[in-house]
Amino acid sequence: MKIAGSAVVAFILAVTFGACSRSEPPAPPPAAEAAPAAQPAPVAQEAAQALPSELAARLVRPNSPVLGAAKARVTVVEVLDPACEACRAFAPVVEQLLFLYPEDVRVVLRFADFHPPSQEAIRLLEAARKQGKFQPLLNALFERQQEWASHGTPDTERIWTIAGEVGVDVRRARKDSQAASVDDMLRLEAEDLLALKVERTPTFFVNGKLLVSFGAEQLFDLVKQEVGAQ
Secondary structure, eight states, rough: OOOOOHHHHHHHHHHHOEEEEETTTOOOOOOOOOOTTTSOOOOOGGGGGEEOHHHTSSSSSSOOEEEEEEOEEEEEEEOOOOTHHHHHHHHHHHHHHHOOOOEEEEEEEEEEETTTTHHHHHHHHHHHHHTTOOHHHHHHHHHHHHHHHSSSSSOOOHHHHHHHHHTOHHHHHHTTTHHHHHHHHHHHHHHHHHHHHHEEEEEEEEETTOOOOHHHHHOOOOHHHHHOOO
């Protein structure tokens, strides 16, 4: 999904999503409510919570996938589940953050396997990364999520078909997806998410600050604040 030009900001500010929690479909978007006259609208600082240093150190691992400029001043960490509808819905928002701040923002991805087919998809993504096909496959898994990630009847074999169609060497990827290094990565992801108390996807951290008030507008505002502070 591509959104460019002046439509970018309008798109981000207009969209509200529910999040996925462990083994559950995403919650429906909350109904819009008028802000009380006596209460000012929340600002970005109130929507974020700085992590203690020992937890902030768990946000990025040396082998975590990175989108955007590797040495960007602002790091957005997204915890995502490939089978999560809310993560799919947020994908264009993340894409537009990188579009708006190509030199200032990088997105580091961490993985949660909150749904039955998710772990196999994550294993495949790791194998595809070795072939330089990580982002095309992630995009395809989101775009075709309904084909493989139905919460009632998941079809994990379908992800391999999708992988082949985006150019992944499936035979090699099947072997690489079962490597001990992938087992270690999944264990470390689970340990870090437990320590960080991540219970829903997507969850966002911006420069070590947890986005507490969930939404596209809140994420956009916090990133803008952090870019301006650098």
